[in-house]
Amino acid sequence: MTDMEINSKEVAGVTFVGLKGDIKSTTSGEVMDALVGLVKGGSNKLLINLEGVDFISSAGLRSILVAAKLLKNSNGQMRICGANESVRKVLETSGFTSLVSLYPDEDEALAAFT
Template identity: 85%
Template sequence: MEITTNEVAGVSFVNLDGEIKSTTSGEVMDALVGLVQGGANKLLLNIKDVSFISSAGLRSILVAAKLLKNSNGQLNICNANESVKKVLETSGFTSLVSLYPDEDEALAAFN
């Protein structure tokens, strides 16, 4: 799992590359929670290069989303491939976090 982050105009961009599964979900959660605890309140999660997400992976993103919601922050996800998008939708994840087809739309959707 490769995680890269940068901040532009108050939005923390997080790019994930690889599979988010039990062996990598802790790393993802640590990165996301660390950003939120460090003061980030707008996270844009680009999962274009994520080929697989397990329930452990969903949980790692959910923890960050709930932390953000509790602090009036927002998490937007973009560029999910069809299989990952299906997992997110089937699990009911999209009722908590918004999915966008590309980074521009996800960025424009921040409050």
């Protein structure tokens, strides 16, 4: 049993993914499987809410990056919202934000989809 909680729901063509827990080496596989599964299952707009995430490791970044690249290859889009300051800093310093845009909340992230 891992300490990661992953919830997803689709609303008007956008798949909302809520993550709760630390995204680290022991949970990143679960996160990657869930995100890649959604993309391969036909979701081409993912909105990932990181409000419940206090920590993300390089393995965690990779799990989100894999799904982001899959989406990019299929003309899909990913938005991330709700990251706290420390998680946002990790995303920004890793160059992640050149591929995926960060938003303060779901409403702004949702409005950014084209």
